Amino acid sequence: MPRTLPLLLALCLLATAAARGAPYRLETVASGLHHPWSLAQLPDHSFLVTERRGRLLHVGPDGERQALTGVPETYEAGQGGFFDVMLHPGFDDNRLVYLSYAAGGLGANATAIFRGRLTATGLADGEEILRVQPLKDTPQHYGGRLAFLPDGSLLLTTGEGFDHREAAQNPASELGKVLRISDDGSVPADNPLVAAGAQRVWTLGHRNPQGMVVDADRGVVWLHEHGPRGGDEVNRLLPGENYGWPAVTHGIDYSGATISPYKHWPGLTDPAHVWVPSIAPSGLALYQGDRFPTWRGDLFLGALVDREVRRLDLEDGIIVGEERLFGELGERIRDVRSAPDGFLYLLTDSEAGRLVRVRPAQGTDH
Template identity: 45%
Template sequence: MLSCRHLITFSALILLGLPLFASSQVFKSQEASFKLETVAGGLEHPWSLAFLPDGSMLVTERTGRLRVIRNGELSSKPVPGVPVSAATGQGGLFDVVLHPGFEKNRTLFLSYAHRSSEGMTTRVARAIFDNNKLENVTVIFEALPRSGTSRHFGGRMAFDASSYLYISVGDRGEMNRAQDTGDDAGGVHRITVSGEPVPGNPGIDDSGINNTLFTWGNRNIQGMTAHPITGDIWTHEHGPRGGDEINVLRAGTNYGWPEITYGIGYSGIPITLSTAKDGMAQPLHYWDPSIAPSGMAFYTGLEFPEWQGNLFVGALKMRKLVRLKIENRQIVEVEDLLTSLAERIRDVRTGPDGNLWLLTDSPQGKVYRVVPAQ
């Protein structure tokens, strides 16, 4: 006889149209054993994953395509209507997030690198996803000024409990821009779904701070998620050689880059001799050497009760999944998972089926589902 937990799993699999089997290899963490299911493959550098109410999924490819996975199959045709992105250097199509009221309004948001005669930048567009295509595509955010570099676009997004949208913009490889509050680079921006600055943003009453900026001193954030209980926005960002950070966002906070860092320059020469300064936030956790973090999610499902409330972070350079246990807003345990898989983990999500989902970054990228071993 199937247990209640297995019945829930079985129903969820039918709803998602996914295979009812997992790979034979068992991976073990300190808290649980698990397997991987390959849900889709053949994706060109997938970057972000979003779950639709009908059980299908949207996946962005950095090369500029938005793809649909429905009934367990990757659609051969990309979604039409996606804005043109600049897939050069670290640029391309980045995050896809659904409006909190998506089930009624069919609205979603895409972040991407955009090129004009004035250079490249990070943009966000709002669109309606209906009948398997995008309509009413409107640019609601553009980081200024543009520059000629093709690095550090940021591009992660998340909604808070008030349905305000947070957008990360990297320092564009020009580190001192992160300390200039009149520059959109090197920070996190908070806007309404129409693209307006949110009342209460630090720059609303301060002409020296751009009015959409929420934080600054951020090098290149590629992981962002809302805490399931407090609603706080948590982020991680790439350090240089060492110094990848996890932070909790606070309005008007300077996170220090490049005035303070636990990393050094790629040449081996220190960027600064300081790891702390008055008025600049300390990270909750940092990695040295760098793992090149990407993707970030709190586990909130029922399939792995041992992982409830744990934070999961993907790693590109170190090719692993990192589990972090948190107590009283402090990270008390760090565990590396999937090191033998040897794949670049680009995105991490908790799915509506109660499992953990992963994207791998390669020319033949995959969508994995993490399921209990038993």
């Protein structure tokens, strides 16, 4: 591909809109990505992008891409494949990259975490540092989002496998949980349920969490998860808390049957925000840049059903409003990231997906 072509593609998608006093434009950084799932920006402002089919790409600022070697094999079936990609907090020194993915195969598969050291051509010294237990026999509801806590420990969201929803309430099962490990895969001694025998479980009662972000300034972990028909949730996580699925829910089964008659129950933690009907949330970013001052501190997530992004207005840590954005793309948004360069980035989910940069409108960029 000629080096000038990605630059031309970047100019082909320009849209200007006014959103809460924040005029923006959209530009395509890279196109032709096969169901991209997640991205991380490197210090040189290039990107790592996962494709669900099991490829990790290095994407340059001008859209050039290279498939990296040294990645694990994945189970590409149903919702399975590569999921999240995350840089170690000390990446500048250790070059460590973390991937979450579907490991195993038909009848015995699980969400797993792979760690390797980034080189010019791929991941070196790669190793699997976590595989969710027990293994499941369904290719759905993997979760798969990663986030580092300020203490350097690593969180992983796991789904309950769709057919195994009762496991979300079983502390002995790692399905339907948020797990916490050290950066090398070992188990922190201060995990909240170690005494109960749940070594890696940090929170429980989740259905299929596909967005998680840490607000280190406030000490808050935000998570969203898919409900069934209705009942998508945003949760504010606290270690050891139970978030209710499937004992409580705002949704119903796909058949129309009742899953639970309860939306609340003593001892179970209520969501901070609920969508009925469902929007199918995907990706989650806390905007922390300076390019859009009125957005700073707000949450952004994809809404797969409506092919747009939702901005959740946060005031003093409370969700006080919601705005619909970027619907002019007309595409499913799989991931949203607030990057170190101060821009917001989107991944569109298709066989010809795109990496899209959100930047201030002409004259307001800096």
